[in-house]
Amino acid sequence: xxxxxxxxxxxxxxxxxxxxxxxxxxxxxxxxxxxxxxxxxxxxxxxxxxxxxxxxxxxxxxxxxxxxxxxxxxxxxxxxxxxxxxxxxxxxxxxxxxxxxxxxxxxxxxxxxxxxxxxxxxxxxxxxxxxxxxxxxxxxxxxxxxxxxxxxxxxxxxxxxxxxxxxxxxxxxxxxxxxxxxxxxxxxxxx
Numbered sequence: 718x719x720x721x722x723x724x725x726x727x728x729x730x731x732x733x734x735x736x737x738x739x740x741x742x743x744x745x746x747x748x749x750x751x752x753x754x755x756x757x758x759x760x761x762x763x764x765x766x767x768x769x770x771x772x773x774x775x776x777x778x779x780x781x782x783x784x785x786x787x788x789x790x791x792x793x794x795x796x797x798x799x800x801x802x803x804x805x806x807x808x809x810x811x812x813x814x815x816x817x818x819x820x821x822x823x824x825x826x827x828x829x830x831x832x833x834x835x836x837x838x839x840x841x842x843x844x845x846x847x848x849x850x851x852x853x854x855x856x857x858x859x860x861x862x863x864x865x866x867x868x869x870x871x872x873x874x875x876x877x878x879x880x881x882x883x884x885x886x887x888x889x890x891x892x893x894x895x896x897x898x899x900x901x902x903x904x905x906x907x908x
Contacts, residue, residue: 750869751777754793754802757871758878767792774798781878789885791878802869806860806881811899814892815856823853830855833891840887841880860884 751766758764763782769775779793781804791806810818818826830852837846841862849857862877893899 750795750866751779754869754874755779757874758793761875762878769794783882787886789882791881791885793874793878800866802864802866802874802877804862804864804877804881806885808858808860808885808888810856810892813899814896817896818855818892826855827853829895833888834858836887836891837884840884844880844884858888 755764755766758779758781761784763784765780767778767780769778774797776795776797781791781793783789789806791804794803794805795801796803818829821829830848834846834848834852837858837860838844841860843862845861845863847859848855849859860881862881864873864877
């Protein structure tokens with residue numbers, strides 16, 4: 718809840734339930750929120766705290782990585798001044814896949830990229846998904862899932878992280894099934 722709406726709702730609940738002033742409706746924030754999100758994510762992922770860039774309007778950043786042989790990394794962050802958590806997944810095309818995709822006629826490139834984006838939207842209809850720089854010239858895909866603090870419960874946080882990790886796997890399968898498996902050149906982040 719935001720600002721005056723919290724107080725109004727609080728008064729209504731107190732009055733409706735006859736609880737006096739013992740009930741308080743509050744959203745966890747600040748370090749308590751970061752600690753809670755970190756502990757929830759650590760149940761299923763490797764999590765580390767990152768220092769946000771000084772120019773970035775962020776309160777905090779967590780780097781979240783899947784366990785197991787396939788390492789997928791995403792970022793959980795709390796934008797300064799917003800009552801939301803933002804989960805972001807950035808996927809860069811492997812140079813081999815970029816070259817092979819670029820060799821296709823434009824119509825095939827667009828169909829291939831559009832089908833992938835359609836599949837990703839199906840997995841997460843409320844995610845923001847961007848093809849970088851464009852669908853015909855695909856170099857990377859950026860996926861963002863926003864969770865508003867009033868919805869920031871353990872199940873929703875873990876679901877968001879799992880969904881983004883699964884989206885990365887689906888994107889890799891999409892490319893590998895068409896162009897063959899590309900070996901990662903010395904690091905994370907390629908598909």
